[in-house]
Amino acid sequence: MKTHRRTFIKHTAVAGAGLSLLNIPARLFAQQKKEKVRVGLIGVGARGQGHLNLCLRRRDVEVIAICDPDTKWAVPKSRDMIAKAYGGKKKVAEYTNGDEDFRNMLKRDDIDAVIIATPWEWHTIQAVAAMRAGKTPAVEVCGASDIQECWELVNTSEETGIPVFGMENVCYRRDVMAVLNMVRQGLFGELIHLQGGYQHDLRGVKFNNGQQLYGGGVEFGEKAMSEAKWRTNHSVHRNGDLYPTHGLGPVANMININRGNRLISLTSVATKSRGLHKYIADKGGKDHPNAKVEFKLGDIVTTLIKTNNGETIMLSHDTNSPRPYSLNFRVQGTNGLWMDDMDSIYVEGKSPYDQWEKAGQPDQADSYMNRYDHPLWKRYANDASGAGHGGMDWFVINSFVESIKRGTPYALDVYDLATWYAITPLSEQSIAEGGNVQYIPDFTRGKWINRQPVFALNGEY
Ligand SMILES: NC(=O)c1ccc[n+]([C@@H]2O[C@H](COP(=O)([O-])OP(=O)(O)OC[C@H]3O[C@@H](n4cnc5c(N)ncnc54)[C@H](O)[C@@H]3O)[C@@H](O)[C@H]2O)c1
Numbered sequence: 001m002k003t004h005r006r007t008f009i010k011h012t013a014v015a016g017a018g019l020s021l022l023n024i025p026a027r028l029f030a031q032q033k034k035e036k037v038r039v040g041l042i043g044v045g046a047r048g049q050g051h052l053n054l055c056l057r058r059r060d061v062e063v064i065a066i067c068d069p070d071t072k073w074a075v076p077k078s079r080d081m082i083a084k085a086y087g088g089k090k091k092v093a094e095y096t097n098g099d100e101d102f103r104n105m106l107k108r109d110d111i112d113a114v115i116i117a118t119p120w121e122w123h124t125i126q127a128v129a130a131m132r133a134g135k136t137p138a139v140e141v142c143g144a145s146d147i148q149e150c151w152e153l154v155n156t157s158e159e160t161g162i163p164v165f166g167m168e169n170v171c172y173r174r175d176v177m178a179v180l181n182m183v184r185q186g187l188f189g190e191l192i193h194l195q196g197g198y199q200h201d202l203r204g205v206k207f208n209n210g211q212q213l214y215g216g217g218v219e220f221g222e223k224a225m226s227e228a229k230w231r232t233n234h235s236v237h238r239n240g241d242l243y244p245t246h247g248l249g250p251v252a253n254m255i256n257i258n259r260g261n262r263l264i265s266l267t268s269v270a271t272k273s274r275g276l277h278k279y280i281a282d283k284g285g286k287d288h289p290n291a292k293v294e295f296k297l298g299d300i301v302t303t304l305i306k307t308n309n310g311e312t313i314m315l316s317h318d319t320n321s322p323r324p325y326s327l328n329f330r331v332q333g334t335n336g337l338w339m340d341d342m343d344s345i346y347v348e349g350k351s352p353y354d355q356w357e358k359a360g361q362p363d364q365a366d367s368y369m370n371r372y373d374h375p376l377w378k379r380y381a382n383d384a385s386g387a388g389h390g391g392m393d394w395f396v397i398n399s400f401v402e403s404i405k406r407g408t409p410y411a412l413d414v415y416d417l418a419t420w421y422a423i424t425p426l427s428e429q430s431i432a433e434g435g436n437v438q439y440i441p442d443f444t445r446g447k448w449i450n451r452q453p454v455f456a457l458n459g460e461y
Pocket residue numbers: 042043044045046047048067068069070074098099100102117118119120122140141142167168169225226227228229389
């Protein structure tokens with residue numbers, strides 16, 4: 001085991017040095033092939049436990065360690081899951097000594113990869129530390145605090161030669177992948193406009209009673225648990241698209257962002273902020289101390305992005321109001337469009353003139369979703385069944401693990417992650433400046449021109 005690890009570091013260090021001499025930092029995958037991936041998890045809260053479960057289910061993954069300062073809930077719950085899966089035969093190390101203990105976990109020489117599912121403000125710090133320790137990180141989604149963070153991810157990855165995997169699970173949603181298939185087969189003609197977003201009533205996530213994950217009270221911060229403990233504070237202090245990746249990641253794949261295309265600029269506007277205060281006053285009473293809190297986050301934030309190849313992308317962030325869940329997808333080309341809401345599709349020459357058709361379900365014979373079901377889903381639907389978010393979470397871990405085993409580049413890489421993360425601080429800046437245009441950095445430093453698409457090109461992983 002130790003030999004594997006040393007070879008990995010040696011290999012990547014040599015590759016890193018050689019590449020920077022040659023000024024070709026794009027080759028970020030210098031790992032040897034592996035049969036088993038040894039994983040450490042940083043953050044085993046609600047999301048981390050989902051990843052832990054998927055790792056424990058796989059024969060090609062060995063969970064070596066977990067790290068989380070929450071010894072009341074997150075760690076005991078994870079310990080139980082591990083005991084059930086490994087039947088007490090294997091001991092998994094625990095790093096629970098405060099916020100910085102992940103650094104001790106990263107000193108181990110028997111971990112290949114780490115999965116980071118912590119509060120947003122930790123993602124970059126922990127991913128950078130993991131790369132510096134020679135471990136390849138898979139990082140959960142969020143938006144960055146500032147643009148510098150995005151550069152730090154890219155620069156560290158290029159410098160160390162350690163690749164970063166962006167855990168954008170919606171890229172693997174079954175209908176999204178079927179639509180990607182439609183796009184690649186030219187069903188909609190040439191794409192011109194795309195929409196996506198995070199439209200999710202999070203009021204029960206942003207507030208709880210400190211005893212349960214969702215709802216039951218209007219506390220946030222130290223009196224609350226899970227996301228209400230940290231996420232809600234972002235709504236107090238920030239006004240921007242705080243969660244851009246679920247909407248942007250999937251449509252970015254459809255127009256080859258960072259691979260022949262790139263995001264150029266954005267402008268954002270926000271509505272007034274009403275929903276969170278109203279929720280507190282309605283549920284906790286207007287005299288509850290939290291009813292005095294002023295939330296900066298506008299209830300609906302709308303961002304318009306222009307791409308190099310002439311498409312527009314509209315993102316919405318809508319998490320403070322009563323509403324059914326929808327990621328608001330719309331994928332429109334010169335020949336037709338798909339819209340997530342109302343399950344609607346229109347293709348010129350196929351659909352009855354001026355009438356929506358149903359895109360349908362993969363198990364409905366001859367529906368669009370059946371005909372264009374992505375080969376990955378056709379192949380792995382059974383393996384994915386029961387995994388989080390309708391199975392798509394299985395594909396995220398599968399892609400991460402298979403890439404490490406095969407020594408192939410990640411399908412969602414550090415340039416993707418940096419680009420998506422950057423939307424948050426840029427949208428904040430745009431709103432603060434009354435909607436002024438912000439330019440989106442080219443994190444690939446020009447390599448987007450020649451980089452080729454890699455995401456889900458076949459039914460392999
Ligand atoms: N992709 C998705 O569908 C999806 C869904 C939910 C959450 N998420 C993302 O996953 C991440 C975690 O969210 P969550 O819902 O699990 O939140 P959570 O609050 O339930 O879990 C976060 C865990 O991180 C731990 N933690 C805090 N600081 C730490 C540190 N310094 N070192 C190690 N552990 C630390 C906390 O104790 C907690 O147990 C967030 O980025 C969130 O946006 C993604």
